[in-house]
Amino acid sequence: MQRITETDHVSLGQQLEFLLELEKLKSIFRRSYILDTDRWENDAEHSWQLAVMAIILSEHANEEIQPSHVMKMVLLHDIVEIDAGDTFCYDEKGHTDKADRELRAAKRIFGILPPEQQKECFQLWQEFERGETREAKFANALDRLMPLMLNYYSQGKSWKKHGIRKQQVIDRNKHIAKGSTILWDFASTLIDKAVEKGYLAA
Amino acid sequence: MQRITETDHVSLGQQLEFLLELEKLKSIFRRSYILDTDRWENDAEHSWQLAVMAIILSEHANEEIQPSHVMKMVLLHDIVEIDAGDTFCYDEKGHTDKADRELRAAKRIFGILPPEQQKECFQLWQEFERGETREAKFANALDRLMPLMLNYYSQGKSWKKHGIRKQQVIDRNKHIAKGSTILWDFASTLIDKAVEKGYLAA
Numbered sequence: 001m002q003r004i005t006e007t008d009h010v011s012l013g014q015q016l017e018f019l020l021e022l023e024k025l026k027s028i029f030r031r032s033y034i035l036d037t038d039r040w041e042n043d044a045e046h047s048w049q050l051a052v053m054a055i056i057l058s059e060h061a062n063e064e065i066q067p068s069h070v071m072k073m074v075l076l077h078d079i080v081e082i083d084a085g086d087t088f089c090y091d092e093k094g095h096t097d098k099a100d101r102e103l104r105a106a107k108r109i110f111g112i113l114p115p116e117q118q119k120e121c122f123q124l125w126q127e128f129e130r131g132e133t134r135e136a137k138f139a140n141a142l143d144r145l146m147p148l149m150l151n152y153y154s155q156g157k158s159w160k161k162h163g164i165r166k167q168q169v170i171d172r173n174k175h176i177a178k179g180s181t182i183l184w185d186f187a188s189t190l191i192d193k194a195v196e197k198g199y200l201a202a
Numbered sequence: 203m204q205r206i207t208e209t210d211h212v213s214l215g216q217q218l219e220f221l222l223e224l225e226k227l228k229s230i231f232r233r234s235y236i237l238d239t240d241r242w243e244n245d246a247e248h249s250w251q252l253a254v255m256a257i258i259l260s261e262h263a264n265e266e267i268q269p270s271h272v273m274k275m276v277l278l279h280d281i282v283e284i285d286a287g288d289t290f291c292y293d294e295k296g297h298t299d300k301a302d303r304e305l306r307a308a309k310r311i312f313g314i315l316p317p318e319q320q321k322e323c324f325q326l327w328q329e330f331e332r333g334e335t336r337e338a339k340f341a342n343a344l345d346r347l348m349p350l351m352l353n354y355y356s357q358g359k360s361w362k363k364h365g366i367r368k369q370q371v372i373d374r375n376k377h378i379a380k381g382s383t384i385l386w387d388f389a390s391t392l393i394d395k396a397v398e399k400g401y402l403a404a
Contacts, residue, residue, distance in 0.1 A: 006391045023237045035225045048250035068270030189208045
């Protein structure tokens with residue numbers, strides 16, 4: 001459904017339509033709780049937090065990176081969940097067709113934009129997904145680190161609720177080291193302490 | 203209260219402490235409704251949306267701008283509301299001491315960061331508040347445009363609830379033109395149509 005009918009400027013109309021479509025990201029909920037609350041975090045808030053992390057933590061990347069490129073990737077990385085939904089990171093079944101669902105979503109949603117921007121945004125999304133460039137490795141590290149922190153500083157509430165064990169958390173998060181060994185050292189400490197404190201099953 | 207005790211890396215500890223403090227922005231609610239819902243938008247979601255707008259709409263700025271600089275400003279611009287709260291844009295009384303409250307908040311919150319980053323982030327915040335540079339004018343335009351759009355496309359729900367009139371909306375939003383005459387043209391059309399459709403009192 002086209003909502004923007006108040007301008008004759010074609011590309012502006014497409015851009016504003018895309019921005020209104022993205023409004024839905026505020027209603028896609030993840031499995032991390034907001035600290036000190038009983039509310040789940042949504043994708044829009046999560047994306048904001050990663051972008052701020054990109055500003056603040058970029059000196060800790062293994063390789064020299066362009067923080068603004070990381071920012072763009074993380075701001076857009078979850079947009080596909082508007083159609084594909086949030087797949088819980090420990091849901092193995094949900095992951096079997098995740099790539100297909102998300103690719104279809106990326107084509108539809110970025111397809112709302114003018115042609116040049118479609119291409120640029122689609123490439124940013126794909127770069128994040130592939131996780132091969134310096135910036136993508138670091139962006140993926142941020143995307144793993146923050147949920148781990150939220151879980152730890154909320155006393156493992158989501159880990160306990162879903163019966164998650166230490167090895168699953170390590171397997172899920174060890175890729176942080178590809179983007180930043182310093183951040184992975186910190187994450188490892190959190191995982192060990194989480195077990196010690198009873199937030200996470202051994 | 204210091205939460206981060208799991209690293210000996212001093213500046214990393216300060217940076218993560220700052221990032222956890224910012225978690226509170228997810229619980230600062232604004233007076234705009236999320237489209238098609240009865241839920242108020244929070245500052246974290248709002249900041250994400252403005253940053254995406256900075257990526258998508260920068261070609262419409264009156265002057266040539268660095269989109270990444272706009273992104274940084276909008277990602278951080280509302281952080282002061284953690285202490286100072288959201289001041290409704292049509293609340294004249296609330297605006298009398300807004301600047302003081304926000305300055306104190308900026309000093310405390312950015313003060314959590316390592317010295318160099320304190321300075322950088324404080325300057326970004328101040329640049330946004332002053333609204334004098336090219337990027338700040340455009341960032342301020344985005345910050346006005348999106349609430350107007352959310353209000354219009356939710357049939358003026360927040361305007362009606364607060365008894366807002368057309369002239370107030372014009373006075374509040376005409377500064378959009380300083381950052382982008384194209385976006386102000388669009389905004390003016392929305393305001394006129396809002397009155398026609400009965401979303402906004404004449």
